[in-house]
Amino acid sequence: MRFDVLTLFPEMFSGYMSQSILSKAIEREQVSVHVHNIRDWTKDRHHKVDDRPFGGGPGMILMVEPVVNCVRDVQAMSEEPGLVILTTPQGKRLNQPLCEDLASDHKRFIVLCGRYEGFDQRVIDILQPMEISIGDYVLNGGEVASMVLVDSLVRLVPGVLGDDLSSWDDSFSRGNRILEYPQYTRPRTFEGHDVPEVLLSGDHGAIEAWRKAKSLENTKQKRSDLLE
Known part of the structure; x- marks a missing residue:
């Protein structure tokens, strides 16, 4: 490009x-x-x-x-x-x-x-x-x-992000026209705030369901106009 x-x-x-x-x-x-x-x-x-x-x-x-x-x-x-x-x-x-x-x-x-x-x-x-x-x-x-x-x-040029799926679930993107779900990394606990257990479970189906639910919740709270 x-x-x-x-x-x-x-x-x-x-x-x-x-x-x-x-x-x-x-x-x-x-x-x-x-x-x-x-x-x-x-x-x-x-x-x-x-x-x-x-x-x-x-x-x-x-x-x-x-x-x-x-x-x-x-x-x-x-x-x-x-x-x-x-x-x-x-x-x-x-x-x-x-x-x-x-x-x-x-x-x-x-x-x-x-x-x-x-x-x-x-x-x-x-x-x-x-x-x-x-x-x-x-x-x-x-x-x-x-x-x-x-x-x-x-960032939409193939190969630029390394993994082309990196942009798929971003807010507003092709795989997710609403807001993205929350993301977490190490440490598991910080000042009393814990990473949700489901993300540590290894259950990919449960993780996917949690992410979809949180994505919808995020959108309702912050950009409800996207759901109209």
Whole structure:
């Protein structure tokens, strides 16, 4: 799976890409992440990418020309066509079923990170990106949202987690569309809190039944909307 991330702040991704599961997936060539600076597609010596909005109003708008040219050139960098995604509060809400659909239907993603007051509308009109939101709130830019998107898709690439069943029973996932059951590890007892005996019994049928019951109980208590 390949990601091309288009941003005004490429330095934000260096630490993220060098840690944990993503770093290992990149080393094993299961995933590649390429970060591109939109300013490289400007034509003036100041690398100007934004301007005031027509009609007035606060803030600055990302200009159409450098963004569209950047996407087109990046699209041509690989024979695999990339799905263009724009991170925006106005987009479709990112959830686990959507992540699973994206991961199964596409091998390459071109992710546009917004800034300031957003993109000139013609960016959307011309490129027709999939618009995705990670929630009903506003961030300073789309970089963090793009990291969320990358992280949620990378873990669905076969082999990245080591055991492909690792993600099967996660909350909202294919094997469990509600919340996950509680998990425990050593020690068996800590400050009067014990690991449930059923998990120590070796009875796989009883353990499975306990997990299903606890998953449902968790969901009723914390996210009852998932049961509607």
